[in-house]
Amino acid sequence: MADFQVWLVHWLAHAAPPIATFMRSKWGWPMMESIHFLGLSMLVGCVGAFDLRLLGVGKRIPIAALHKLIPLGLLGFAINVTSGSTFLLTEPDQYIYNPSFQFKVLFIACAGINALMFYKTSWGRATADNAIPDAPKAAKVAAVISLSVWISVIVCGRLLTFFRPGPCPTSGPGLIADCTPHSKAR
Amino acid sequence: MNLLAWIESTAFSEWVRGSPSLFAFPGILSCHTVGMGLAAGINAAIAFRILGVAPGVPLAEMQRFLPAMWFGFWLNFFSGIALLIGYPTKALTNPDFYLKLALIAAGVWLVGRIRERMDGFPKGLAIASLICWGGAITSGRLLAYTYRHLMAVGF
Numbered sequence: 001m002a003d004f005q006v007w008l009v010h011w012l013a014h015a016a017p018p019i020a021t022f023m024r025s026k027w028g029w030p031m032m033e034s035i036h037f038l039g040l041s042m043l044v045g046c047v048g049a050f051d052l053r054l055l056g057v058g059k060r061i062p063i064a065a066l067h068k069l070i071p072l073g074l075l076g077f078a079i080n081v082t083s084g085s086t087f088l089l090t091e092p093d094q095y096i097y098n099p100s101f102q103f104k105v106l107f108i109a110c111a112g113i114n115a116l117m118f119y120k121t122s123w124g125r126a127t128a129d130n131a132i133p134d135a136p137k138a139a140k141v142a143a144v145i146s147l148s149v150w151i152s153v154i155v156c157g158r159l160l161t162f163f164r165p166g167p168c169p170t171s172g173p174g175l176i177a178d179c180t181p182h183s184k185a186r
Numbered sequence: 187m188n189l190l191a192w193i194e195s196t197a198f199s200e201w202v203r204g205s206p207s208l209f210a211f212p213g214i215l216s217c218h219t220v221g222m223g224l225a226a227g228i229n230a231a232i233a234f235r236i237l238g239v240a241p242g243v244p245l246a247e248m249q250r251f252l253p254a255m256w257f258g259f260w261l262n263f264f265s266g267i268a269l270l271i272g273y274p275t276k277a278l279t280n281p282d283f284y285l286k287l288a289l290i291a292a293g294v295w296l297v298g299r300i301r302e303r304m305d306g307f308p309k310g311l312a313i314a315s316l317i318c319w320g321g322a323i324t325s326g327r328l329l330a331y332t333y334r335h336l337m338a339v340g341f
Contacts, residue, residue, distance in 0.1 A: 030331045040219070044227040045227020045231045151220055162212045
């Protein structure tokens with residue numbers, strides 16, 4: 001894994017020089033960060049409102065009708081994958097070796113798996129024409145997981161700067177590098 | 187200036203700024219970001235509904251999400267005050283900080299106006315709300331890049 005991380009950092013660092021140049025300009029990084037926070041709010045607002053409905057807030061709202069907000073939440077997510085990539089392409093070693101970033105990616109994957117499970121297991125029952133206002137228990141579990149996981153994603157993102165990876169000890173990195181390996185690849 | 191220096195000399199201010207604990211600056215900042223997502227995000231969801239997204243949702247019922255919005259707002263009110271006590275000079279000497287506060291004040295005012303006129307689908311107010319909360323996020327993010335004085339000492 002550590003070897004893969006070294007390769008990935010090297011690849012990212014050379015993938016899109018114009019983006020890195022833009023990001024190092026005076027307002028490049030601050031502008032992308034602002035966009036990242038706008039996307040975050042779209043995602044958390046739309047997905048969070050839907051999760052709260054599954055948990056029983058606004059029971060008179062048909063679940064299928066409120067679900068029409070989810071595409072805007074996904075748009076927020078797409079905005080953040082795009083803006084997030086510009087950070088990654090500019091300072092890859094600050095992210096790939098950062099444990100906070102590693103957990104952030106893990107939590108995003110959990111959010112994706114949780115959403116897929118929700119659509120597979122309880123979506124049909126929650127949105128059937130004769131569905132009762134109270135969402136199925138499995139849907140409520142999915143909503144709690146979704147809320148917790150997205151909050152964790154935000155916290156990990158915010159903690160990134162407090163876990164900047166330092167150089168690895170002479171014993172080298174562990175299985176997953178959370179330090180910058182001594183490598184000619186940089 | 188003496189007041190700012192005094193705030194910076196208090197134990198709480200020093201704790202916010204300098205404690206290695208994750209519950210100090212990193213934790214307060216994390217709370218502030220989660221609260222931002224809730225406050226701005228729920229307001230955005232209501233604005234999107236007014237602008238025509240999810241037409242099957244009774245608009246008045248969107249108000250059920252307002253308690254979550256206010257939870258985010260108050261979380262940010264208090265975490266914001268903690269951050270302000272940590273770096274009072276940094277914020278209060280930056281015009282961008284007052285722009286952020288004005289945008290939030292306008293956004294909060296709009297929440298009430300939108301509630302009053304829910305039946306009429308106030309699209310203009312919804313767009314104004316998106317601009318205010320989006321502007322508050324942007325001006326807040328840029329605080330880290332636009333300050334002129336970090337601390338009262340040497341100011």
